[in-house]
Structures are given as structure tokens and as C-alpha cells.
Amino acid sequence: xxxxxxxxxxxxxxxxxxxxxxxxxxxxxxxxxxxxxxxxxxxxxxxxxxxxxxxxxxxxxxxxxxxxxxxxxxxxxxxxxxxxxxxxxxxxxxxxxxxxxxxxxxxxxxxxxxxxxxxxxxxxxxxxxxxxxxxxxxxxxxxxxxxxxxxxxxxxxxxxxxxxxxxxxxxxxxxxxxxxxxxxxxxxxxxxxxxxxxxxxxxxxxxxxxxxxxxxxxxxxxxxxxxxxxxxxxxxxxxxxxxxxxxxxxxxxxxxxxxxxxxxxxxxxxxxxxxxxxxxxxxxxxxxxxxxxxxxxxxxxxxxxxxxxxxxxxxxxxxxxxxxxxxxxxxxxxxxxxxxxxxxxxxxxxxxxxxxxxxxxxxxxxxxxxxxxxxxxxxxxxxxxx
Numbered sequence: 001x002x003x004x005x006x007x008x009x010x011x012x013x014x015x016x017x018x019x020x021x022x023x024x025x026x027x028x029x030x031x032x033x034x035x036x037x038x039x040x041x042x043x044x045x046x047x048x049x050x051x052x053x054x055x056x057x058x059x060x061x062x063x064x065x066x067x068x069x070x071x072x073x074x075x076x077x078x079x080x081x082x083x084x085x086x087x088x089x090x091x092x093x094x095x096x097x098x099x100x101x102x103x104x105x106x107x108x109x110x111x112x113x114x115x116x117x118x119x120x121x122x123x124x125x126x127x128x129x130x131x132x133x134x135x136x137x138x139x140x141x142x143x144x145x146x147x148x149x150x151x152x153x154x155x156x157x158x159x160x161x162x163x164x165x166x167x168x169x170x171x172x173x174x175x176x177x178x179x180x181x182x183x184x185x186x187x188x189x190x191x192x193x194x195x196x197x198x199x200x201x202x203x204x205x206x207x208x209x210x211x212x213x214x215x216x217x218x219x220x221x222x223x224x225x226x227x228x229x230x231x232x233x234x235x236x237x238x239x240x241x242x243x244x245x246x247x248x249x250x251x252x253x254x255x256x257x258x259x260x261x262x263x264x265x266x267x268x269x270x271x272x273x274x275x276x277x278x279x280x281x282x283x284x285x286x287x288x289x290x291x292x293x294x295x296x297x298x299x300x301x302x303x304x305x306x307x308x309x310x311x312x313x314x315x316x317x318x319x320x321x322x323x324x325x326x327x328x329x330x331x332x333x334x335x336x337x338x339x340x341x342x343x344x345x346x347x348x349x350x351x352x353x354x355x356x357x358x359x360x361x362x363x364x365x366x367x368x369x370x371x372x373x374x375x376x377x378x379x380x381x382x383x384x385x386x
Contacts, residue, residue, distance in 0.1 A: 028352075033060050033320075058321040063328070064288075069340045072325060078238030083245035086203070090250065094150045095199040098180025098253075099134055102127040103146065105158065108170035127176040140165050151175065151199075175199060183251045185211040187259035188218035197253055204249045205239060207257055219262040220283055225249055226256040237283070267343050269295045271351035272303035281343065288327060289338035291349050298329070298351050305330040307352035312344060 062072055097103070104127045128136040134147025141161035146154050151173045159171040181197040190212030195202065204225065214220055220236035232249075236259075239247040251257070265281040274296030279286065288310060292298065298305065310325040327338055343349070 059324055060320055060322075061324045061326055063326050064337055064341060066337060069337050073340050073342055078235065078242035078244040078247070080243035081246060083248055086245065086248055086250060090201045090203075093201045093250070094152075095175065095178070095197070096148055096150060096181075097130060097146045097154065097175065099130050099132050099147060100179040101130045101175055102177040102179070103130065103136060103151075103154070104128070104172075104174050104176045105138060106172040107162070107166070108172070110166060110169070130180070181253035183207060183253070183255040183257065185257045185259075188215040188261055189213065189259055190215055197251065202251045204234065204247075204251060204257060205236075207251055208236065208259070214259060214283075217261050217263075218283070219260045219265055221265075221285075222260055224256075224258045224260070225251075226258070227252065227254070237285075241284075264345050266345060267291060267347045267349060269349040271349075272299045272353050272357070273297065273351050274299055281345070286343050287339045288341045288343060288349065289335045291343060292335075292338065292351075302353055302357040303351050304354040304357075308338075309350045309352065310341070310343065311348040311350055313346065 062068070064072065128138065130136055130146055134145060135143045136146055138144055138158060141158065144154070144158060144161070149157075155171050155173040158173065159169050162169040162171065175198075178196045178198040182194045183197060183202065184194050185207050186192050189208060192211060195207055195210055204223075208214065214236070220240070221238075223234045223236050225232045225234055234247045234249065235244070236247070238244040262281070262283075267279050267281065267286065269279060269291050270276050273292065277295055279291055279294050288308075292308070298308070306328045308327040308329055310327075312323045312325070314320050314322055325341065327334060327341070329335055329338070
């Protein structure tokens with residue numbers, strides 16, 4: 001009887017001591033800010049010092065349900081829409097001549113003023129080179145300033161100056177070689193390099209197509225356009241897949257288009273799943289349901305089906321530490337909701353352990369200690385009886 005009381009006392013004390021240190025990890029929403037709808041400034045709370053505020057108090061939890069999934073899903077970030085600003089720029093576009101370009105100047109009915117191309121020379125070889133100072137030389141009229149002007153302006157200027165020597169001259173000017181202005185396409189495209197800007201407007205989409213299209217490792221969601229030292233992030237996914245024409249741009253001289261690798265396109269699936277691992281997203285992205293499927297689903301014996309979480313770091317302008325999205329798949333049909341939730345790079349998908357699993361882990365750690373103490377007690381009793 002005394003041994004039974006000793007065992008019971010030991011077990012009770014051990015359970016109490018282990019209450020603060022449950023083996024393994026799990027995620028509880030009890031001490032976190034539950035957000036039913038779109039977070040407000042009051043729900044986000046005031047900015048506090050991280051050293052004074054526990055992390056769980058600056059974490060928002062958003063339940064994923066059929067009524068809220070549209071608010072949190074990334075599929076609505078891009079939609080099919082036009083770009084009237086770009087359309088206007090294209091309509092008004094005119095190429096400005098620069099140093100290095102080659103012009104062809106033709107004076108009709110005056111072949112002596114037109115350099116013949118001949119059968120062995122191209123138009124660019126027979127044309128008028130724009131010098132570094134932005135000028136060309138033309139017979140009778142001498143030096144002509146052409147840099148920064150359109151072909152229409154150059155045509156009118158040459159015609160005006162030739163009118164002193166030729167009655168009503170018929171002048172035609174065109175660019176035989178576009179060499180003064182370039183844009184650059186770098187990164188994960190099949191043919192990276194420089195591309196000439198010509199009299200045909202060059203857009204971001206045109207430049208990528210000229211570069212042979214995207215390579216297999218391209219991150220088409222985070223393309224950058226650098227202009228005059230200012231970097232802009234654009235999405236070829238939104239442009240090409242969703243038809244969002246606002247992601248397109250008219251390129252200018254010196255622009256750099258960079259398509260990064262998709263090395264950062266990865267998510268982490270952890271917790272009570274059958275095969276925890278890091279997953280790499282492809283161009284089409286990855287939904288929450290896809291991520292769970294790729295790791296073999298949740299562990300049906302140990303997982304808490306109500307606790308499927310997506311942990312996402314908050315942006316720098318937000319006062320809270322992280323946003324956590326919770327999906328309850330106790331009813332397996334809720335996985336349909338998961339197909340509508342798009343994961344982002346460095347998201348953590350975490351499936352928490354069921355309460356009974358955590359209890360079993362505690363017991364599994366206590367049994368060796370209790371058994372050893374019980375054996376020791378029985379040994380002492382035998383010695384006393386002897």
C-alpha cells in the first residue's frame with residue numbers, strides 16, 4: 001500500500017512539473033489576437049517594444065473560411081484590366097535620334113545629293129553617321145544638328161536649308177541603324193543582353209519575348225525594372241497569366257529589366273505531416289492544399305485537423321510580428337478552401353499536434369522515470385524486509 005502511494009505521489013509531481021514543458025511543439029490560438037474579418041487599426045494594436053511584448057501578443061490569427069478566403073487569397077491581386085496610360089504613350093511615341101545612329105537622307109529628283117547604296121553596301125553603310133556631338137554633314141547645307149530630334153523635325157530642317165539651293169526640295173529622312181539607345185534584359189531569360197530601342201515602341205513584354213522568353217528557373221512574379229537608379233517591382237505572372245496590363249511598361253534608354261531566379265520561391269511544411277520538408281514553388285505558384293499533398297498529407301494519428309496554420313511574416317510597415325491563417329480540415333471538404341489560398345515565398349505551413357498526442361508524449365517521457373523510481377522503492381523495501 002505504501003509503495004502504491006509513493007508511486008502515485010511521484011507520478012502526480014512529475015505531471016505537474018512537466019506541465020510547462022510539453023515535448024514537441026504545437027500552435028495554440030488561445031493567447032493570440034483572433035481576427036474575424038479584415039484587420040482594423042484597433043485590432044492591429046499600437047506599436048510596442050519587442051523586448052517588452054511577448055511574440056504571441058503581436059500575432060494576428062485569421063480563420064480561413066468560405067466567406068473570408070477571398071479576402072486573404074492572393075489570386076485577386078491581379079485581374080484582367082487595361083493600361084490606358086501605356087496605350088497613350090505608345091500612340092504618341094516618336095524615336096529621338098542620338099549619337100551613333102545612321103540616317104538615310106533622300107532628295108527626290110536629285111540623285112547627286114543621295115549617296116547610292118549600291119549592290120555591295122547596305123543602307124547603314126551608305127548612310128549619314130550621327131557624330132558624338134549629335135550632328136551630321138550634308139552637302140550644300142553643311143553641319144546639321146540632329147540629336148534629340150525626330151526624323152520629321154530633321155526632314156523639315158534639311159528641306160528648309162536646301163530651299164536656298166533647290167526649288168521646293170522633296171526630302172525623306174529615315175533611320176537606317178538604331179545604335180544610340182539601348183535597354184538591357186538580364187537574369188533568367190534564354191537570351192540575356194542588350195536590345196536596341198528603335199522607332200517601334202519597346203515594352204517590357206516585347207523585351208522579354210525578344211530575349212527568348214523566360215528560362216525554366218525564372219521567378220516571373222518579381223521582375224524588376226531599374227530606371228535612373230529607381231527600382232520598380234513588376235509581375236510577369238500578373239501580366240501574362242492574369243491579363244493585368246498595368247504590369248507592362250514602355251521601356252526607355254538605359255532601362256534594366258532583371259528576371260531573378262526562383263531560388264527564393266520556397267515554403268516550409270512542418271509539424272504533424274507525413275513528410276515534413278521544404279517545397280519549391282513553380283511558376284504557377286502553390287496553394288495550401290497542394291503543399292499538404294506534396295508532403296503526404298497530415299498525420300492522421302497525431303495531427304489536430306483543426307490546427308492547420310500558415311505562418312507569414314508581416315510587412316515592415318505593420319505593427320504586429322506575423323499573420324497566421326488557420327484552416328480547419330476536420331471536415332475534409334474544407335480542403336477546397338485550401339486550394340484557393342495561395343502561398344507566398346517563405347511561408348511556413350504548420351500542422352499542430354492533437355492534445356492527446358501531446359499528452360502521450362508527456363507520458364512517454366514520464367514512464368521511464370516512474371518505473372525507475374518504483375524499482376528503486378521496491379529494492380529498498382526488500383532490503384528492509386530482509
